[in-house]
Amino acid sequence: MRFARVTLLVLSLPFLGSGGAVAAEPLRVCAAENELPYSDKDGKGFENKLAELIAGELGRPLENVWWQDPRYFVRDQLDKGLCDVVMGIDTGDARMLTSEPYYRSGYVFVYRREKGLKVEDFDSEFLHRAKQIAFMPDTPAETMLKAIGRYNDQFNYLQSLVGFKARRNQYVRYDPEKLVNEVVSGSADLAVLWAPQAARYVKEAGGKLEMRVIPDRQIRADGGKVPFHYSTSVGVRKDEQALKADVDRVLKKRAKEIQALLKVEGIPLLPLDESGPTAAHTGTKKYKG
């Protein structure tokens, strides 16, 4: 089956690959309606801009296919052919074909700038001193807060960040802007967030905050490694080799502009060749959808 499809694609490749000739064919991107700083309907997210850049280089008009629930857009939109491309995917995400990574970043500690204060890793004494810690549930941050015994006493605070909406049967959005502002206001002493999610709001705080990349050497209570650095790719459906090749070509050709875009956002960028696991290596967790 797979082979048959690939063959078909190969046959149609010259047609698709001829760029300008099919300029009218829009590049359909699955994008979040309301997930800043990644993406929103007004195009204010940095991934909206990336999508524009890729579509532009391919000479195809950009068509956004919006989603509201990050749990299901791969299953319900990408896989069903309602869109063709997804920005900001973990390199090696098993559900898709992922492009060459276009950047690598890490989780960060965000805290109020204070003379002599340097929060380095989860062994830092500050992690035990911090009264309230803002973080996203079901992230490596949660795993490590459990490992150092700061999860249970933060549980209520975590719920309060979303007005005590239970997540059992629904998607409940934790707003990264709110989480960063918890630190600005002093409500939280520390936030642990994926840097690309936090960078914009840390920047907006105008020097009040320190943002430090967490080293990729955090160890779980049971001794296993918890990856804190991730490489990011563009995702396409598994059988869309040609489209992936197109995207890879654009990512390479426009690498400088993409780097600039991410830098303007304030995202700390790590070397792409940094050794360490990606989602491909940590993808042992089963999922359904």
Place this chain on the structure above:
Amino acid sequence: MQLRKLAVAIGSVLFTAGLSGLSGAAFGNTDLARMAEDDKNWVMQTKDYSATHFSRMHQINTDNVKYLKVAWTFSTGTLHGHEGAPLVADGIMYVHTPFPNNVYALDLNDPGRILWQYKPKQNPAARAVACCDVVNRGLAYVPAGDHGPAKIFLNQLDGHVVALNAKTGEEIWKMENSDIAMGSTLTGAPFVAKDKVLVGSAGAELGVRGYVTAYNIKDGKQQWRAYATGPDQDLLLDANFNGPNPHYGQFGLGLQTWEGDAWKIGGGTNWGWYAYDPKLDMVYYGSGNPAPWNETMRPGDNKWTMTIWGRDLNTGKAKFGYQKTPHDEWDYAGVNYMGLSEQEVDGKVQPLLTHPDRNGIVYTLNRETGSLVNAFKIDDTVNWVKKVDLKTGLPIRDPEYATYMDHEGKGICPSAMGYHNQGLESYDPDKKLFFMGVNHICMDWEPFMLPYRAGQFFVGATLNMYPGPKGTLGQVKAMNGVTGRMEWEVPEKFAVWGGTMATAGNLMFYGTLDGYIKARDSRTGDLLWKFKLPSGVIGHPITYQHNGKQYVAIYSGVGGWPGVGLVFDLKDPTAGLGAVGAFKELAHYTQMGGALFVFSL
């Protein structure tokens, strides 16, 4: 005026006291117990300390119930789910509402006029914190005494407990019991015994560590507080805790059955009903589900969530604790009805406690020792458990109907709503029958763990609820709590959420979600009368007497968990933890709107 009425009430107490088995020595709150024995009144949500919810009145009976008609009505001015029932004390009726938890006092001589009203100013944030509609299960009352004037006790959704002057509605004291900033709310009714008012807690879903608190009725001073999880001194365990049944577990388990300090967010709140035995001076209630809901996050038995507690009223010390569902995976919060009865077991009349649990098992215990007398399925379609081993007290589970990551549970009965939820049931001591409103709802439990990015996963489960194998969403049953025998049972289109009330007129009454109040012959289950109320019922009926006439009263006002779809206009069948799907039909039958209906011949 009031004095004269009281004198009359006491007169009739002397007349009926012999029936009650109340023997001199240790009454709960003597005056309150006496008032409860007088069928003119309905001074507790549970009717009496035994929670019989049974009246000896028989003016309305099987012969004439068909002539029942509306005597008067009252709008509560509030939407949302109306759980609980009004109270009647010395010719005054006390009506409560869901959030904003208003209280109205009505003079039964002239129910067209409001005597006083109390409208608390509450933090509106409480609305968002409540999981399953902004319900309130009713008020508590205590007559005048050493503690001062007669009082009405109100639990507010925002976590405050308020004592009001029953004559004037003036606030006498106010205490903060639960902090909504911690996800904790109050939805259960307070319960008065002796000089104490017992108050529970809600919000287990959000990691609240459950507790029950006794406040002094006079000034609201906290007298004791007992947690459901944690160290023994927080649990308030008696030195001989579970002495007669050491296999239930005894000491140190509130910590040992949890990983690390997970007990601190372990749930086990109690928002259901209480009962009290004045002779043993013990109070009974159930603690609810463990938290977080995701069972993989809390390995162990999670004691003492899901537990039937028997505590000394004065000290709060637990004499026994029986955990029904160790390591709950289904949200079978065991806060349900506790019905006390005296029945013969093994040739001896024993003090019993019967508890229809959300998990679909009915437990009957000796309420002095906590020893299991029987544990049987409320319906033969219960499948998560094969049976309860009476020797060990442990449920023998069927792994097919377990819920855990990587396992799609299909057709699990009961659903997370339980076969028996918050309904306040009744017991006819002559017939030795409990009358039960039953949910007949099952579910599919589909776990998901979906990757997002940067190692983030969405972990959860999608619940789909639907009518059980017998085709309808509800049942009504007459049950012997000792033998487990069902004397009769009838199906109901929707769940019977609010509970039942029984009378010596060989009648049992209840309300339905689609808005009927029904009366059945309590001997046969035959339907003798019904009346369509404007909105669905999730509260329980009561009966009282005024000027020689028997009345039946009930709230109309759909909502609560079964009505979340209606209340919040939800369409997704899996929303409201799957309740929306189960009850999507409801919107074709009823809409919100709170009212009190009073019937007489």
